[in-house]
Amino acid sequence: MNWQGRLRDLVLAGGAVAATACSSSSSAPADNVPCGNANPDPCICGRPDADAQQAALCKEETSCQAAGGVFDPSTCSNCAPDGGVVPPHCTMPGDGGTVDATEAAPSIPCGNANPDPCICGRPDASASAAALCAEEMTCQASGGLFDPDTCGNCGADGGETLPHCTPGGDPGPPDASRADAHD
Amino acid sequence: MRTTELPEPDLAPYSEAQVRFAVSAWPMRAAEELRSAMIFRALRSAAHAAGVAEPWASRFGDACRDEVRHTRLCAEVGRRLGAPPPRYDARPVRARLAALREPRLRTAVLLVVEVAMGETISTSLFRAGRRSAVEPLTRAALTSIVADEVRHQQLGWRGMAALWPKLSDRERAAVQREVSTGLAAFEQHNAVPALRRLERGDPFDPAHASLGVLAPEARVEAFYTAVERFVVPRLSKLGLDGPGAWSGRYRPVAD
Numbered sequence: 001m002n003w004q005g006r007l008r009d010l011v012l013a014g015g016a017v018a019a020t021a022c023s024s025s026s027s028a029p030a031d032n033v034p035c036g037n038a039n040p041d042p043c044i045c046g047r048p049d050a051d052a053q054q055a056a057l058c059k060e061e062t063s064c065q066a067a068g069g070v071f072d073p074s075t076c077s078n079c080a081p082d083g084g085v086v087p088p089h090c091t092m093p094g095d096g097g098t099v100d101a102t103e104a105a106p107s108i109p110c111g112n113a114n115p116d117p118c119i120c121g122r123p124d125a126s127a128s129a130a131a132l133c134a135e136e137m138t139c140q141a142s143g144g145l146f147d148p149d150t151c152g153n154c155g156a157d158g159g160e161t162l163p164h165c166t167p168g169g170d171p172g173p174p175d176a177s178r179a180d181a182h183d
Numbered sequence: 184m185r186t187t188e189l190p191e192p193d194l195a196p197y198s199e200a201q202v203r204f205a206v207s208a209w210p211m212r213a214a215e216e217l218r219s220a221m222i223f224r225a226l227r228s229a230a231h232a233a234g235v236a237e238p239w240a241s242r243f244g245d246a247c248r249d250e251v252r253h254t255r256l257c258a259e260v261g262r263r264l265g266a267p268p269p270r271y272d273a274r275p276v277r278a279r280l281a282a283l284r285e286p287r288l289r290t291a292v293l294l295v296v297e298v299a300m301g302e303t304i305s306t307s308l309f310r311a312g313r314r315s316a317v318e319p320l321t322r323a324a325l326t327s328i329v330a331d332e333v334r335h336q337q338l339g340w341r342g343m344a345a346l347w348p349k350l351s352d353r354e355r356a357a358v359q360r361e362v363s364t365g366l367a368a369f370e371q372h373n374a375v376p377a378l379r380r381l382e383r384g385d386p387f388d389p390a391h392a393s394l395g396v397l398a399p400e401a402r403v404e405a406f407y408t409a410v411e412r413f414v415v416p417r418l419s420k421l422g423l424d425g426p427g428a429w430s431g432r433y434r435p436v437a438d
Contacts, residue, residue, distance in 0.1 A: 006407060014433030
């Protein structure tokens, strides 16, 4: 079946509706894409010409999609796991599942009570948070448990301890993993 | 393949713009590989907690290490080709796991959706990319990754075949729903962006394919071939309703 047939089947299956929901959408036919804040796509409605930031985002989106990724401008308020705004990002399709888990997002509180450097847009807001977040990802991927340790009562002396990675041994139950810490 | 064994890149035939465009995929691939590593790690933990007999949990741990190696490989290839460092985001994985609290159901769903289905589709996409890739560093890295992806998707299908008889009717129904919504998500992420590019008539530079970027037509073909020839029949073989999951992938799900 050629790509036109695939597209027709997708529409018949109801996928086109899903495609224009809370997701990236630059390439939907222009007559199906509403302008306005409800559609954050930086490439539509003349936004690249009207705004340099939108132009840069549109370029990022185009590069992302051309490389086979899915670009998410993510300005809708119910997309983020913490109920807030997710920075624009590109997700590459590939192994390990590309299920959009944001629909089943848990409530992850922002604020000083949750020191995780990877949440609440912190990696984009702070270079040190970005570095810590990368460290956390690497730690978790190698089976370790990363502890940002910024709470005042974490250290043996009652003060702060430095962020650190505890190497993984016995993986323990799922709820012990860092990934579940916010359940 | 270790990063020290990678061949030297040969970028002489390409313009700076072509290279810059194509290599931007490597940091994204690195991020996806790390996400896969986190999924395998969660799967290993869930299998332990659910009392799934060895050697399954150990195999998931081995796959996790493969994915970490892929992450480093992709990051290194990107670095050598001049791409920016990868940006990692654990939020989607956290959200995914938060929605799957029971260890046995978490094991089953991750195994069939993320590993069996996801790695089968991934294998098809990586294979298609490697087929067109000419640049030696790109081709060597893709070849190395494909070999592991093939093993990972086999691990997923075999693991699910072993676990399926132990699932309750309620768990099987939940897995069926997850499989169907998973197919929709895979299609949205893997095929729809390419279909939209084709619909817009965007040109595709063949040099990008030589550098490992899949042409939209090739991406569409690789995705649907994987789903129709492998994923759906294998779901049916497990005891799930494969054709029903595919045809009903965008229907609202009732709890």
